[in-house]
Amino acid sequence: MSNAQQNDHYVAPYDAGVSFDELPDSAPSSRYSPSWTGWLGISVVSFWVFIAILGPYIAPLGENDLPFPDDYSEFQMPRPGAWLGTDESDRDVLSRLMFGAGRTIGISFAATLLAYFIGVVMGIGAAISTPRVDMIVSRINDAFLSLPTIMLGLVVVAAVGSSIPVLIVTAGVIYATVVFRLARALGQEIMVMDFVEAARVRGEGRWWIITREIWPNAAMPLMTDFGLRLIYVILFISSLSFLGLGVQPPQADWGSMVRENLGALSYGASVIPVLAPALAIATLTVGINLIVDDISAHSGGKLSKRL
Amino acid sequence: MTILILKRLGIGLVTVLAVSLIIFFGTKILPGDAAQIRLGQSATPENVAAFRARLGLDQPYIIQYLTWLKNFMQGDLGTSLASDVPITDLIADRYKNTVFVSALTAAIGVPISLALGIMAAMYPGTVYDRTLTLVSVSLVAAPEFFTATLLVLLFVFVLGIGNAIVVGSTEGKGLFELIAHFALPITTLCFVIASQLIRMSRAAVLNVMSSPYIEMAILKGVPRKRIIFRHALLNAIGPIVNVVALNLAYLVTGVIVVEVYFGYNGLATLIVQGVQTRDYILIQGLGMIFCLTYVILMLIADIAAYASNARLRHPK
Numbered sequence: 001m002s003n004a005q006q007n008d009h010y011v012a013p014y015d016a017g018v019s020f021d022e023l024p025d026s027a028p029s030s031r032y033s034p035s036w037t038g039w040l041g042i043s044v045v046s047f048w049v050f051i052a053i054l055g056p057y058i059a060p061l062g063e064n065d066l067p068f069p070d071d072y073s074e075f076q077m078p079r080p081g082a083w084l085g086t087d088e089s090d091r092d093v094l095s096r097l098m099f100g101a102g103r104t105i106g107i108s109f110a111a112t113l114l115a116y117f118i119g120v121v122m123g124i125g126a127a128i129s130t131p132r133v134d135m136i137v138s139r140i141n142d143a144f145l146s147l148p149t150i151m152l153g154l155v156v157v158a159a160v161g162s163s164i165p166v167l168i169v170t171a172g173v174i175y176a177t178v179v180f181r182l183a184r185a186l187g188q189e190i191m192v193m194d195f196v197e198a199a200r201v202r203g204e205g206r207w208w209i210i211t212r213e214i215w216p217n218a219a220m221p222l223m224t225d226f227g228l229r230l231i232y233v234i235l236f237i238s239s240l241s242f243l244g245l246g247v248q249p250p251q252a253d254w255g256s257m258v259r260e261n262l263g264a265l266s267y268g269a270s271v272i273p274v275l276a277p278a279l280a281i282a283t284l285t286v287g288i289n290l291i292v293d294d295i296s297a298h299s300g301g302k303l304s305k306r307l
Numbered sequence: 308m309t310i311l312i313l314k315r316l317g318i319g320l321v322t323v324l325a326v327s328l329i330i331f332f333g334t335k336i337l338p339g340d341a342a343q344i345r346l347g348q349s350a351t352p353e354n355v356a357a358f359r360a361r362l363g364l365d366q367p368y369i370i371q372y373l374t375w376l377k378n379f380m381q382g383d384l385g386t387s388l389a390s391d392v393p394i395t396d397l398i399a400d401r402y403k404n405t406v407f408v409s410a411l412t413a414a415i416g417v418p419i420s421l422a423l424g425i426m427a428a429m430y431p432g433t434v435y436d437r438t439l440t441l442v443s444v445s446l447v448a449a450p451e452f453f454t455a456t457l458l459v460l461l462f463v464f465v466l467g468i469g470n471a472i473v474v475g476s477t478e479g480k481g482l483f484e485l486i487a488h489f490a491l492p493i494t495t496l497c498f499v500i501a502s503q504l505i506r507m508s509r510a511a512v513l514n515v516m517s518s519p520y521i522e523m524a525i526l527k528g529v530p531r532k533r534i535i536f537r538h539a540l541l542n543a544i545g546p547i548v549n550v551v552a553l554n555l556a557y558l559v560t561g562v563i564v565v566e567v568y569f570g571y572n573g574l575a576t577l578i579v580q581g582v583q584t585r586d587y588i589l590i591q592g593l594g595m596i597f598c599l600t601y602v603i604l605m606l607i608a609d610i611a612a613y614a615s616n617a618r619l620r621h622p623k
Binding site: 142148155243286288 | 321322325326329330333334441444445447448449450451452453456459460463464556559560563564567568570578579581582583585587590594597598601602605
């Protein structure tokens with residue numbers, strides 16, 4: 001197949017604007033040395049990952065235990081026994097925050113992995129398949145992409161109810177559409193490059209071309225994009241939980257903690273039950289963003305422009 | 308160009324049809340029978356059957372879908388399962404709040420963000436530019452309810468103005484009273500769109516600034532301000548309209564979270580209630596309204612990108 005033919009078949013109009021921006025301007029150098037914003041991001045994210053993994057073991061109380069069982073202690077200010085105060089059901093905010101970390105980060109990470117698995121397989125598959133197949137798959141993908149993600153989430157949750165596996169699959173499938181576009185665009189750009197032509201002319205098989213020619217070149221932009229996608233998935237899952245349609249009580253997760261304790265803003269003694277989980281999400285996502293920005297600036301890419 | 312735009316409109320129409328299919332059949336897989344839910348457990352099978360016939364649920368799916376689509380286009384969104392009130396009546400007193408807050412966010416947030424973004428592009432690399440970039444990088448990744456919480460803490464707890472919950476009726480209030488009433492939700496949404504808009508408008512202007520004819524102007528010694536306003540900005544209008552439309556489309560998500568956060572009655576709180584009560588007729592109607600708004604804004608964004616790009620207008 002000639003290059004001209006490959007470029008002939010339908011490409012969504014907005015593709016024209018983004019096309020060659022995805023590839024880094026220069027070859028990535030082998031060692032990445034973070035700037036101070038990069039280090040800041042890395043330390044914040046490592047802190048939360050640490051809490052996410054060990055939280056349930058080091059939390060002072062269980063996620064639904066009451067620090068002051070004999071006391072009417074809604075929205076208490078911090079004091080010994082409950083270092084971040086208590087929430088609207090008198091539970092310990094610090095412990096719930098630590099239990100919630102694992103759930104928020106775990107669900108988001110699993111969903112992003114799933115999105116990448118589906119998106120990359122389908123995207124690179126579409127890029128190397130015949131124009132007709134590519135067009136059909138892309139059009140279906142564009143239809144889903146043109147919906148607000150939160151609406152898709154609402155419809156799915158309304159239909160099948162909310163549970164952790166449902167959340168992971170829903171977020172995974174929704175965000176796979178974005179990964180698909182990126183992987184396909186990357187695949188197409190790399191497919192028409194001379195070294196791929198050369199491999200083809202040498203008579204290499206499809207599998208060889210994908211694993212040895214396309215993947216090494218697509219890996220870097222895809223990995224930076226993974227960070228961005230993870231941010232959006234965290235925000236998506238937290239928003240759903242905040243709306244009461246994500247992780248269900250009494251299980252703690254950061255988004256639902258904000259929702260449960262909204263009352264604190266109008267008549268509570270302490271606003272920490274709302275502020276703490278919101279701040280946790282914000283520091284985590286901003287931290288990831290700082291790392292992504294730093295890496296893409298370092299590798300000379302223009303990915304940061306797209307956020 | 309006309310052909311390209313017509314083609315894009317055609318694609319938009321197909322997308323709308325696809326969207327309606329997804330929403331209709333997405334809600335069709337809801338467990339439980341609508342008639343049974345509506346009439347309760349004690350209903351006799353005859354009653355349920357009669358009610359199903361009234362809702363048209365005994366028809367094949369394809370007929371149901373076509374009837375629903377036809378009714379939607381005529382402005383009939385059906386009757387709510389949970390409250391037995393026509394959806395249009397439920398929406399009537401709520402849509403004003405949602406439209407008012409979104410419109411005002413656009414009217415206030417867009418010009419300010421564009422001005423900030425273009426200023427940053429005028430003086431790239433300065434302290435102003437770098438601070439603004441750092442702030443918008445941070446804000447863009449923060450959830451809406453975090454921004455909202457910070458604003459509530461600042462205004463309600465520190466400065467002692469406003470209310471954490473938007474309370475009271477909007478009946479008979481003047482424009483300025485309404486703005487004061489919705490000040491916190493509007494400010495939150497302004498921050499949400501500002502972070503994206505500032506970065507993207509800055510990038511759009513800088514992109515134009517790196518083109519050869521601008522270099523030519525610089526070499527001729529044209530002052531920087533004149534280059535921006537006379538040369539660069541005119542060519543950046545297309546991308547900027549594109550960016551504005553995209554960000555207004557993102558507002559759809561922001562509006563949902565912000566309405567629930569501040570607890571006032573709008574379309575978004577209604578659809579969340581619909582999901583909780585499994586009122587699928589309500590979800591279908593409102594879901595279509597939200598998705599249509601989104602698709603139309605995306606369409607405007609694409610057409611703006613077309614109209615502004617000579618290479619797209621005259622393809623080889």
